[in-house]
Every structure is written in structure tokens, then in C-alpha cells.
Amino acid sequence: MPTTVNAYIATAADRPLEPTTIERRDLGPNDVEIAIAYAGICHSDIHTARNEWNGTTFPVVPGHEIAGTVSAVGEGVTRYAVGDRVGVGCFVDSCRECEPCRLGEEQYCERGNTGTYNAVGRDGQRTHGGYSTSIVVDENYVCRIPEGIALDVAAPLLCAGITLYSPLRHWEAGPGKKVAIVGLGGLGHVGVKIAHALGAEVTVLSQSLKKMEDGLRLGADHYYATSDPQTFRELRGRFDLILNTVSANLDIGKYLGMLALDGTLVELGLPEHPIEVPAGALIGKRRSFSGSMIGGIAQTQEMLDFCAEHGIGAEIEVISADKINEAYDRVVASDVRYRFVIDTATL
Ligand code: NAP
Ligand code: ZN
Ligand code: ZN
Numbered sequence: 001m002p003t004t005v006n007a008y009i010a011t012a013a014d015r016p017l018e019p020t021t022i023e024r025r026d027l028g029p030n031d032v033e034i035a036i037a038y039a040g041i042c043h044s045d046i047h048t049a050r051n052e053w054n055g056t057t058f059p060v061v062p063g064h065e066i067a068g069t070v071s072a073v074g075e076g077v078t079r080y081a082v083g084d085r086v087g088v089g090c091f092v093d094s095c096r097e098c099e100p101c102r103l104g105e106e107q108y109c110e111r112g113n114t115g116t117y118n119a120v121g122r123d124g125q126r127t128h129g130g131y132s133t134s135i136v137v138d139e140n141y142v143c144r145i146p147e148g149i150a151l152d153v154a155a156p157l158l159c160a161g162i163t164l165y166s167p168l169r170h171w172e173a174g175p176g177k178k179v180a181i182v183g184l185g186g187l188g189h190v191g192v193k194i195a196h197a198l199g200a201e202v203t204v205l206s207q208s209l210k211k212m213e214d215g216l217r218l219g220a221d222h223y224y225a226t227s228d229p230q231t232f233r234e235l236r237g238r239f240d241l242i243l244n245t246v247s248a249n250l251d252i253g254k255y256l257g258m259l260a261l262d263g264t265l266v267e268l269g270l271p272e273h274p275i276e277v278p279a280g281a282l283i284g285k286r287r288s289f290s291g292s293m294i295g296g297i298a299q300t301q302e303m304l305d306f307c308a309e310h311g312i313g314a315e316i317e318v319i320s321a322d323k324i325n326e327a328y329d330r331v332v333a334s335d336v337r338y339r340f341v342i343d344t345a346t347l
Contacts, residue, residue: 002026003033006347007132008321011059013051016325019347022061022128024136029076032139034086039130040065040156040314041340042186043247044090046328048118052272056118063130063342064090064116067145067155077139085145087304089158090294092116092127092141104296106141130155131324133347143301146308153313156186156339157304159294160314164191164243165303166295167266168198171241175199180235180242180258182226184211186331187245187268189338190314192218194303197310203239205231205255207334214337218315232257237285239263249273256281256289264288314339320346 002023009020027033045062047053066088070080080086094101094109101109114121117129129135145154164187173179179200181191188204195202196219203222204215212223224231235258242255247269256265256277263285267275277289295303307313315338319327327340 003134005132005134007061007128008324008347009059009061009131010049013049013056013058017049017131019321020059022132024134025123025125027072027074027136028138029074030138030140031074031136032070032077032080032086032142033072033134033136034066034068034088034142035071035134036066036068036130036132036344038067038152038155038318039063039342039344040159040186040316041324041327041331041342042156042159043331044159045129046331047247047270049328053270057126060118061128061131062117063132064088065155065158065160066116066130066135067151067158071134073139079139080142080144085147085151087143087145087154087158088116088130088135088137088141089143089162089300090116092137093122104298106296107294131321131342131344131347133344141297143297143304146305148308148311149304149313152318152341153316154304155341156190156314156316157307158300160187160190160339161194161307162295162300162303163187163268163292165194165306166299167243167268167292168195168200168241169299170292171264171266173198173200173241177201177240178203178238178260180205180239181245182242182250182255183245183269184215184338185245185334186314186336186339189214189218190312191243191245192220193312194307196220197306197312203235211337214315242266243268245269247271249275252276252289253278253281256287259285259287261285262287264290267291314341316341318343322346
């Protein structure tokens, strides 16, 4: 019998989220049932709940930064036991056969990964995310949260953490590398911590200097305001890697101009309109313009272990469920330091 659980649901793009109940599937042989303790609010949740990407099928329960403890396991489960501390990120399944899946890059599954919410699972049922008290997930898409990280500050690592960790590793951020992070929000602030722990020289490029003290405390070596035209002149040709977490359309040519020879600018945000890239900004210094989406399951586990080892968690503001709609408005207004996390006991 499917289990009925409490949740917060979006029913239409222009309506606030509201309390409801949803059904979770029966535990299959390879499934883990997770009692969710905390769910982070990612900006992607807001894009989806407000249908800003035009791909939302309502109703939808958002949430793909999930942390909790295992409450039951299917008979074939080998990796987890009741009581284990675990997390679930942006997807809960993939085809497991294609080249990216076999390489552990399940996020790029050729048949499409199954989103934690707003997707149809391989069982034909719609998926619903972490703004709920419980979720059932195949054990292969679950990660272990090491003892060293509290569940509330761990939750945002399941999306924000891996989204920054993966490109930092792919483009080999480390000692001797100059890395810039554009936007000190949910993604950006975790990126600063991880890039610093990897040994890179870290610069924050924020709209203003309002959060500078925080940025430096989190591990940035330098902090600049992009509202100041002097920033772009001073930093010309400076960086090996720029990670852009902003979802608004920026004047990307100006940011490419801050890359050194062979430097790479990686898009992590998803702007509504196409980005104009001036070819001259690429050609002059053999620069690259790229993108990156979350990370695979094995790398997500590696990131969690890395964060535990380096004492890294998100900077969070824990809220009760009745504050979700208010929190959405505050994220959109960049008024969050630096991730809202829902205490699911309040659902
Ligand atoms: P967030 O907490 O809202 O942070 C975004 C930051 O961007 C803000 O804190 C702000 O930083 C800056 N910003 C906002 N509006 C801006 C504007 N108009 N011009 C310039 N800068 C602006 O959001 P998030 O949760 O980190 O997510 C960021 C984006 O990444 C979202 O679009 C989300 O959907 C996407 N995302 C992508 C992936 C992926 O796999 N690639 C994964 C998760 C999320 P400052 O105040 O410091 O300027
Ligand atoms: Zn996310
Ligand atoms: Zn696949």
C-alpha cells in the first residue's frame, strides 16, 4: 500500500505553495525509504514552481536538496540500513546503460535522468521532491552523509554543493589556479568554500560589496563589485576559471575578457534568453565558453566526503513550512544568507 505523507505543493505558476498530502510508492526490493529531516530551497525550485522554464507539469512538490535518515529498506538493498544518514539530490533514476550512465555521469543520461520532482519515473508515476516528510528512492541514487556534517547544513550540498564541486574538479581548480565565482548566492557561497578548500585562489564577483565580509570569511581571497566598470578593467586576463551562477543575462563578453590564456567560463545558471558571445573574446586568448549540470552519484558522494573532511556545510537559515512562499520572494530579491532550509518536521 502506498504511504500518505505530508508535503508542500505548487498547483499553478501564479499561486503560492500550500500544504497537502501525497502518496509515496511501495518499497521495491532496491528501494530505500527516507524520513526527510531537511530540504533546501534551490533557485531551480522557484523557476519550476513559477513555471519560468515553461516545463512544469502541475501540481509539483519541489525540493532536490534532501537530507534525512533511512526509515526502511527493500529486501535487496545492500548499501544502506535503517538509521543511516543519507541525502538525495536532483535525480532519482537514469537508464543505467548508456555511455554517460556507465561513466558515472548519470546526470547526462542519454535517455534523460529522472528528476527528483516534475518528472515521470520509470514506473510511470510522477515524481515529487523533498518538501515532504518522506521519499522512496532506489539505493543507487542515494548518497551517504558522513557523520562530520549536520543534516541541515548538508542538505544544500546535494544540489548547490555538487553543482560547484563538479566543474571545479573537471577544470582542475587547485593550488596555482585563479578561480572566480560570479554571484554569492546559494550555489556561489558553497563554491567559494569548496574552491578555497581545493587550494585555488578565489575571487567573488558580486553585484555589490554588500556581502564582502561574508565572502572573505567563507574563503575568498578577493572580492569585487561587477556594478563598478573598473572591476572589468582591473581583472582583464586574470582568471583560469570563472563559474557563473547567475541566472540573469549578463554581458558575457566582459566576463570572458577576465579570462587568461586558455581560461574557461562555465555557465551554471540558466538565463531565460540566449547568451550573446562575441567571438573576439574567445579567439584572442584561446578561451572556452562551457556549461555544467550538477554531477554524477559517485562524484556527489566524493563531494560529501570532501566537505566532511574540510568541515564544509552550507550557511543556512532554517525555516518552517509556512514560510516557504516568503522565502521564495526573498531568494528572488537576493535576500538570503545563503540558503533557506525547510525543517520538514513543520510540514
Ligand atoms: P541564488 O541563491 O538566487 O543566487 C544567485 C545569485 O546571483 C544571487 O545571490 C546574486 O548574487 C546573483 N544575481 C541575482 N540576480 C542577479 C542579476 N540580475 N544580475 C547579476 N547577478 C544576479 O540562486 P542559486 O540557487 O544559487 O541558483 C543560481 C542559478 O543556478 C539558478 O538559475 C538555478 O536554477 C541554477 N542552477 C543550476 C544548476 C546546474 O546544475 N547548472 C544547479 C542548481 C541551480 P550577488 O548578490 O552576489 O550578485
Ligand atoms: Zn538545485
Ligand atoms: Zn543513461
